[in-house]
Amino acid sequence: MTSSRQTARALSLYEQAESRVRSAGFGWEMEWQRRRLDEGFTEQDFLREAAWVVLCSGFRESVVRNVFDYISLCFCDWQSSEEISLNKQMCIETAISRFRNRRKLVAIAQIADIVFKSGFPRVSARLSADPVAALQIFPFIGPTTSWHLAKNLGFDVAKNDRHLARLASANGYDDAHSLCRVISKATGEQVGIIDIVLWRYAVLCSRPSHFP
Numbered sequence: 001m002t003s004s005r006q007t008a009r010a011l012s013l014y015e016q017a018e019s020r021v022r023s024a025g026f027g028w029e030m031e032w033q034r035r036r037l038d039e040g041f042t043e044q045d046f047l048r049e050a051a052w053v054v055l056c057s058g059f060r061e062s063v064v065r066n067v068f069d070y071i072s073l074c075f076c077d078w079q080s081s082e083e084i085s086l087n088k089q090m091c092i093e094t095a096i097s098r099f100r101n102r103r104k105l106v107a108i109a110q111i112a113d114i115v116f117k118s119g120f121p122r123v124s125a126r127l128s129a130d131p132v133a134a135l136q137i138f139p140f141i142g143p144t145t146s147w148h149l150a151k152n153l154g155f156d157v158a159k160n161d162r163h164l165a166r167l168a169s170a171n172g173y174d175d176a177h178s179l180c181r182v183i184s185k186a187t188g189e190q191v192g193i194i195d196i197v198l199w200r201y202a203v204l205c206s207r208p209s210h211f212p
Helices: 004-023 027-039 043-056 061-074 081-086 088-095 102-118 120-129 131-135 145-153 162-170 176-187 191-204
Strands: none
Touching (some): 004 027, 027 145, 043 061, 043 102, 043 120, 061 088, 081 088, 081 102, 088 102, 102 120, 120 131, 145 191, 162 176
């Protein structure tokens, strides 16, 4: 049971986080997330966001951002799972010149294989029924990264990654899911928006445990 004092503290945190994120020039991330929540996703969106989450797992987001345009080009700009699947070896060998983790590049090709063989409509239907569980059939998408990918695809959820887990714990919550839900209920803002604001705030600040 969340106390009124704990809720007030969470709201204060969110207000501070949103102000810091906007002043640092990352307000566009909130608008990007809002569009994802409103618009749904295509096959191209799925392939791109799945690749992003796979690459970011265990890596700093800034490192992946620096090479992602090139990797996208190597993987046919995510135009179709069929194109990637039929040219996967070339995609992998071209991308590895800039990103040396072969296992992750192979995983991206395998994701395209699964989508191609299953058919995107079938994949999409499974995601609509239970996104977090359905995403875990894909390589490199596990119990934590499935929430990340679900959020990036437009499902209104939070991800309990290391940044948000530490932030939630520092403010008396079991995980990011419960922290974001409390703020969402109090403000009417979508959970996915709250997640991205708090996550960026955690990245901007070097010591999440020092947050108010």
